[in-house]
Structure formats: C-alpha cells, structure tokens
Amino acid sequence: MGRTCIRGANRGAIRVASAALATVLAASTFIGMTAVEATASGAATSGGKAIVVGFDVDQSGPGAGYNVPAYNVSKAEIKQINSHGGIKGRQIKTVTCNDESTPTKVGACLQKLAGEGAVFIIQLTGSPAVIQSKSTVQKLQIPVISSTNASPTVPLPPDNTYIYTVAEPSTVWGPAYCNGMKRQHIKTIALLQDNTPTIAGFTPPLLKSMSCVKVVNTQTAPVDATNITAEVSRLSSPKADALMISTAEPSFDALANNTIKQQYPKTKVFDVATLCNNPSTWKLANPNALVGTVCPGAIDPANKVTQKVQKYLKSQLGSSFVLSQFTAEGWDGVNLMAQAMRKAPSFTGPALNKAVQSLKNVPSASGSPGYTLTLLPTKHSAPNGPCGIVMVQWHPTNNKQRTWPAYHAKTLGC
Amino acid sequence: MGNPQLWVSVFVDGAFYGLIALAYYVTLIGSQFFNFAIGPYAMVTGLGASWLVVDEGWSLWSAVVVMLAAIAVLGAVTELAVVRPVQRRATGGELPALVAVAALLFAIQQLAGEIFGFTPLPGQPILPTSTFTLGSATIQASVVPLLAVAAAVFLLVGLWVRLTPTGRMLRAVGDSNHAARLLGFPVNRIRLIAFILGALIAGLAGLFFAPSSGNGVNFMSGLNWALTGFLALVIGGTGTVWAPLLGGFVLALVNIFVPYYFGGSSVSYVLLGLAVVFFAFRPEGVFARRVRT
Numbered sequence: 001m002g003r004t005c006i007r008g009a010n011r012g013a014i015r016v017a018s019a020a021l022a023t024v025l026a027a028s029t030f031i032g033m034t035a036v037e038a039t040a041s042g043a044a045t046s047g048g049k050a051i052v053v054g055f056d057v058d059q060s061g062p063g064a065g066y067n068v069p070a071y072n073v074s075k076a077e078i079k080q081i082n083s084h085g086g087i088k089g090r091q092i093k094t095v096t097c098n099d100e101s102t103p104t105k106v107g108a109c110l111q112k113l114a115g116e117g118a119v120f121i122i123q124l125t126g127s128p129a130v131i132q133s134k135s136t137v138q139k140l141q142i143p144v145i146s147s148t149n150a151s152p153t154v155p156l157p158p159d160n161t162y163i164y165t166v167a168e169p170s171t172v173w174g175p176a177y178c179n180g181m182k183r184q185h186i187k188t189i190a191l192l193q194d195n196t197p198t199i200a201g202f203t204p205p206l207l208k209s210m211s212c213v214k215v216v217n218t219q220t221a222p223v224d225a226t227n228i229t230a231e232v233s234r235l236s237s238p239k240a241d242a243l244m245i246s247t248a249e250p251s252f253d254a255l256a257n258n259t260i261k262q263q264y265p266k267t268k269v270f271d272v273a274t275l276c277n278n279p280s281t282w283k284l285a286n287p288n289a290l291v292g293t294v295c296p297g298a299i300d301p302a303n304k305v306t307q308k309v310q311k312y313l314k315s316q317l318g319s320s321f322v323l324s325q326f327t328a329e330g331w332d333g334v335n336l337m338a339q340a341m342r343k344a345p346s347f348t349g350p351a352l353n354k355a356v357q358s359l360k361n362v363p364s365a366s367g368s369p370g371y372t373l374t375l376l377p378t379k380h381s382a383p384n385g386p387c388g389i390v391m392v393q394w395h396p397t398n399n400k401q402r403t404w405p406a407y408h409a410k411t412l413g414c
Numbered sequence: 415m416g417n418p419q420l421w422v423s424v425f426v427d428g429a430f431y432g433l434i435a436l437a438y439y440v441t442l443i444g445s446q447f448f449n450f451a452i453g454p455y456a457m458v459t460g461l462g463a464s465w466l467v468v469d470e471g472w473s474l475w476s477a478v479v480v481m482l483a484a485i486a487v488l489g490a491v492t493e494l495a496v497v498r499p500v501q502r503r504a505t506g507g508e509l510p511a512l513v514a515v516a517a518l519l520f521a522i523q524q525l526a527g528e529i530f531g532f533t534p535l536p537g538q539p540i541l542p543t544s545t546f547t548l549g550s551a552t553i554q555a556s557v558v559p560l561l562a563v564a565a566a567v568f569l570l571v572g573l574w575v576r577l578t579p580t581g582r583m584l585r586a587v588g589d590s591n592h593a594a595r596l597l598g599f600p601v602n603r604i605r606l607i608a609f610i611l612g613a614l615i616a617g618l619a620g621l622f623f624a625p626s627s628g629n630g631v632n633f634m635s636g637l638n639w640a641l642t643g644f645l646a647l648v649i650g651g652t653g654t655v656w657a658p659l660l661g662g663f664v665l666a667l668v669n670i671f672v673p674y675y676f677g678g679s680s681v682s683y684v685l686l687g688l689a690v691v692f693f694a695f696r697p698e699g700v701f702a703r704r705v706r707t
Contacts, residue, residue: 059532060527060532060633064532064533065533065534068532068533195678195679219677219678220677220678220679221673221678222678222681222682224634224635224638225629225678226427226623226627226628226629226635227423227426227427227627227628227669227670228628228673228678229419229420229422229423229670230420230423230670230671230672230673230674230678231673231674231677231678233417233419233420233674234673234674234677250533250534251534251629251630251632252629254534254628254629254630255627255628255629258628258629259628262419262552262554263419280533281533281534283468283536284534284535284536284629284630286554
C-alpha cells in the first residue's frame with residue numbers, strides 16, 4: 001500500500017518564484033528610476049535658427065492625467081505662434097522630457113533639456129518634482145514656468161530666481177471653499193486622501209487656508225487602490241457636515257466619488273481640482289456619482305479670452321475639446337513665455353528672466369472676466385487675486401458643471 | 415464586520431484575485447513555471463477592450479472577442495518566444511526564464527500605455543444587471559457577472575482538469591515533466607495549452623473586473639495584479655483547482671477589513687506579514703498537492 005505524503009509539490013518552485021518576485025520588485029524600482037526619456041519635435045526653421053523651448057512633463061506618472069492635456073494645449077499654442085511667424089521671425093522648436101512627477105528624475109530631465117539647447121522651460125508636472133527641481137533651475141539659470149503647479153512654496157525663496165507659477169495657489173482655494181461653505185453652515189469635514197507625496201505636501205496648506213471648517217476625520221488610501229470601501233466606511237465616525245476628497249490622480253478621484261455616493265448618497269461632497277478640471281476623465285465615474293460634488297474650477301464662459309482660446313483649441317484638438325483649469329494654465333504658461341521672449345533683448349537666461357519679471361496684467365484664458373496675470377521681481381506667482389478660481393458643481397449629470405449656487409464670487413472682489 | 419457593503423467588496427475582489435491565481439495555477443501545473451505576465455494579460459485585455467469601445471468606437475462584443483484572441487496569442491508567444499528558448503539555453507534552470515518574464519511584464523505594460531494611452535479608461539460592463547440593493551448594500555451592475563463568471567470558470571477548469579484527457583495530461587506534466595516525456599506525452603503541446611489557457615483566464619478576469627474596479631483600468635495595473643494573484647496562489651496553494659479561490663478570498667478579506675479596522679496605510683504591513691508567514695512556514699499554501707509514493 002502506498003504511503004501518501006505531502007510532497008509539498010511546489011516548495012522548490014515557490015522558493016525560486018519568490019527569488020524571482022524579489023527580482024521583479026527590484027527591477028521595477030530600477031526601471032522606474034531610469035526611465036528618463038527625451039523626445040524632440042521641431043518646427044522647420046525659417047528666417048533664422050529655431051528657438052528651443054523645453055517641456056518637462058509628466059507624461060506617464062501619477063500627474064499624467066492633468067499634465068498631458070495641458071501639454072497638448074501648450075503644443076497647439078506653439079503651433080499657432082509658429083504659424084504667425086514665430087518669435088522675432090524665429091520658429092519655436094520643442095524638446096520634451098518625461099519626469100513622471102518623480103523628484104529623482106526631474107533634475108536629469110532639466111539637465112537634458114538644457115543640454116538640448118532649451119532657452120526656456122515649461123514645467124507640467126507634479127508638485128514634489130517641481131519643488132525638487134528648484135535648485136537645478138537656479139543653477140541652470142533658465143527661466144521656468146511651472147504652469148500646472150498650485151503649491152504655494154514654489155514661487156517663494158529659496159532658489160526661486162528663475163521659477164514662476166501660473167495657477168492660483170492652493171491657499172486661495174480655501175477662501176473660495178469657505179465662501180460657500182459658510183452659507184451652507186458647514187463647520188466640520190471628513191477628509192479622504194490618497195497616499196502620494198504630492199497630496200501629503202498639498203493638503204495641509206489647503207486645509208490651513210480653509211479656516212471656516214475643522215477636519216474631524218482623515219482617511220488615507222493607496223492611490224492605486226481599486227477598492228476603498230473600507231476607508232470610506234471609516235469616514236462615518238466621527239460624523240462630519242461634509243466630506244472632502246484630496247487626490248492628484250483622476251482615477252482615484254473617480255473611485256472616491258463612486259464609493260462615497262454609494263455609501264453616503266445625501267452627504268455634501270467637496271473635491272479638489274483633479275477630476276474637476278479634467279473632463280476626459282469624467283467617464284470613469286459611475287452614472288450620476290459626481291452630481292452634487294463641488295470643486296474649484298477655473299472656467300467662466302463669460303470670459304472673452306476663454307471663448308477665443310476655446311474656439312482655436314477646438315479647431316486643433318477636436319470639436320469635443322473642453323477648456324478646463326489645467327489646459328488653460330498650459331495656455332497661459334506658453335503665452336507668458338512668448339510675451340517675455342518678444343520683450344527680451346536677447347535669448348540669454350538672465351535677459352529672458354528680466355523680461356518675464358516685467359509682464360503685467362496679461363489676460364488669462366481662465367477665471368472670471370477681467371482676470372489677469374502679473375510677474376515681477378518680487379512676485380513669482382502670476383495670479384492677480386483670487387478670481388482665477390470659479391467654484392463649480394456637477395449638475396444635473398456627470399457631464400455638466402454649473403457655478404456652485406452657494407458661491408458668490410462678487411464677495412471676493414471678482 | 416457587520417457592514418454588508420464591505421462583504422460585497424470582499425466577494426468582488428476575492429473573485430478577481432482568485433481568477434488571477436487560477437491563471438497562475440493552470441500555467442504552473444501544466445508547465446511547472448510561474449508566469450508573472452499573468453497580471454499584464456488581465457490588464458491588457460481590460461484596457462484594450464475599453465480602448466476599442468471608448469476611443470475607437472467598436473461594439474463591445476467585437477472588442478471582447480478580439481482582445482481574448484489577442485491575449486491567447488500573447489500567452490502562446492510568451493511560452494514559445496520567451497520561456498521555452500530561455501529555459502533550453504539555461505539547461506532547465508528556472509531563474510533566467512523567470513527574470514525574462516519579469517522583463518516581459520514591464521514591456522507589456524509600457525506597450526499597453528503606448529497603444530491604449532497612459533490615462534485610465536472606464537471598464538466596459540459585460541452582461542450587466544441593473545444596480546440593486548441587498549439590505550444596506552448596493553450591488554453595482556458589474557458585480558453579479560463577475561461572480562458568475564468566476565464560479566463558471568472555476569467549475570469548468572476543475573471539470574476539464576479531472577475529466578478530459580488533456581486535463582489529465584496537464585496534471586501529469588505538472589507532476590513530472592521528465593516522467594511525462596518518457597511516457598510519450600506531448601509535453602510541449604501541453605505546456606502551450608497551459609500558457610494559452612492561463613492567459614485566457616487572466617483575460618476574462620481583466621474584462622469582468624475592470625468595470626467593478628471602481629476607477630477604471632490603466633497600463634500600470636498589471637504589476638499590482640501580478641503580485642496580488644501570486645500572493646493569492648501562495649496562500650491558497652495548489653492542492654486543488656479551488657485552492658486559488660480560497661487564497662483570493664483570504665487576500666480580499668485582508669484588503670478590505672484591515673483598512674476598515676486599522677486604517678488604509680496598515681494593509682501593506684499586514685500583507686507583508688502574511689506573505690512572510692506563508693513563505694516561511696507554509697510555502698505550499700493551505701492546500702498542498704499530495705502524491706502517492
């Protein structure tokens with residue numbers, strides 16, 4: 001009679017596979033650290049040597065969802081500039097590097113762009129990468145406009161001589177949220193956030209600026225989670241007047257809205273700008289999961305510059321294109337760069353930088369009518385006041401937004 | 415643990431992890447090889463179908479058929495062009511082929527991003543029910559199809575492995591490649607069938623889980639799913655066809671209830687601890703394969 005034994009049939013195979021698993025994890029770290037790639041696209045030169053503009057873009061990392069659309073708009077604007085003769089008769093040629101919003105890659109990207117001859121750099125990447133890049137920018141002495149960054153620390157010293165931001169800083173968002181929250185008697189919020197360094201740095205200053213509310217409950221979930229039912233369930237105790245979502249990843253934002261709507265269908269929900277200003281990602285949400293959620297948008301249809309820019313971009317990027325905060329920032333960044341180049345006596349770093357610091361009251365493609373941008377030696381954050389923010393609410397479906405009825409922009413001076 | 419919505423999530427995640435683990439299991443018992451590309455197979459099928467429907471305007475069923483066919487081809491290519499040649503050159507050593515498949519995992523992810531885009535796409539509901547409530551739990555339209563497909567796949571694979579000649583040969587090759595060759599079994603053909611079947615199971619998992627995943631599917635999902643499915647198989651073991659399903663549910667229980675009781679950041683530590691415990695003390699999993707000697 002045979003003896004049955006536990007052969008542990010795959011003990012050996014599992015040991016080897018475990019070694020391979022360690023290799024896989026090590027390889028993923030290595031490959032993640034070395035995937036700096038640069039691509040170049042040039043316009044044919046006519047009337048002189050091309051002006052090289054560098055793009056430091058998150059094309060495939062956690063910020064790709066909002067930076068890639070901004071990049072597409074930036075390139076469309078450069079195409080328009082080139083079609084009108086370029087800058088001082090010289091065409092603009094672009095070179096691009098993908099830093100995946102990774103602080104360890106951004107320095108190499110900027111060096112690579114400088115090596116390719118870039119005289120100006122547009123940054124479309126996450127805050128941790130932008131913050132990390134400041135010392136490199138200072139050494140390279142090339143003006144950098146960080147178009148989509150809303151971190152309030154970037155335009156401040158140290159190492160801010162050559163770096164500028166276009167977006168309303170997140171500290172302005174607080175009064176905009178509170179403008180409506182007070183009217184709705186919201187005094188406490190429960191916060192759901194992702195676990196990325198971007199949000200870890202972004203959320204505290206935002207909450208500090210929202211002086212009208214107290215955060216009574218904070219839950220953090222992995223940004224790549226496919227199920228956050230547990231974390232959302234924990235938001236119920238202690239109970240808050242409203243829920244708030246903070247994330248830089250549109251898919252996490254959609255998941256959060258889906259799950260919250262499922263568990264708390266009647267609770268007021270506030271969101272940051274991620275999904276809000278990325279219309280192409282709204283389809284990730286379940287039907288009507290976004291309806292009622294309030295977020296800081298940036299587009300007021302009454303703004304004439306918005307209308308003009310939207311019309312041009314529809315002709316370039318398709319009739320379904322909708323201008324949003326991030327794409328408008330992409331447009332504004334290139335516009336400021338082009339204006340500085342036209343004013344500068346030469347294309348050296350210091351000359352261009354001085355020209356950047358003389359741009360005053362440049363009309364913006366976003367915000368309330370009359371909203372403008374200014375950059376000065378002592379002002380490296382371009383917004384003139386809080387009117388770049390327009391608090392919006394999804395209503396009556398996931399595909400449409402309206403100005404949040406509780407938000408009264410005029411009381412903020414807009 | 416009384417929140418029914420959490421249990422719905424356990425069943426959804428458990429079914430998905432179980433299917434991925436089953437894909438590993440089928441490939442393992444048919445070829446004695448851990449195919450880490452299983453995770454990207456699931457991702458490519460889900461993401462590719464979404465891309466065809468959302469961006470290219472295809473009908474859903476055309477997209478499903480094409481992507482399942484594509485993933486079967488990819489499974490075959492993995493065996494014929496990567497694993498078999500590397501194993502032959504390494505004269506039977508496991509590690510070079512495993513490393514080669516790990517490299518393939520990243521290549522598939524990057525290629526998926528290049529073809530289908532780097533931004534997430536919504537999963538496409540297949541045979542959806544209407545959304546309904548069960549007690550205080552909301553059951554989304556894609557949940558019942560996922561659970562039904564998982565049950566059907568496990569049942570069919572179990573019957574196939576036990577009752578069909580090819581299924582029995584698969585188990586024989588998995589027990590001993592060498593003995594199977596000596597007995598004249600078509601070992602290479604069986605290995606190929608194992609890779610293709612594993613890819614198809616992973617593809618079905620990706621298709622039916624994508625709309626349930628809550629946040630769509632993106633090109634980076636493959637690595638996460640590969641690691642999760644592997645852990646589910648390690649926990650469940652390879653003693654029976656149903657062992658991967660048990661592993662999937664154990665993993666889902668941890669993923670859902672640990673964050674519920676201890677916060678979102680705790681689940682990584684608990685999963686690490688679980689992996690260490692099983693690797694150290696029970697590497698054969700809960701259900702180990704038994705053979706008569």
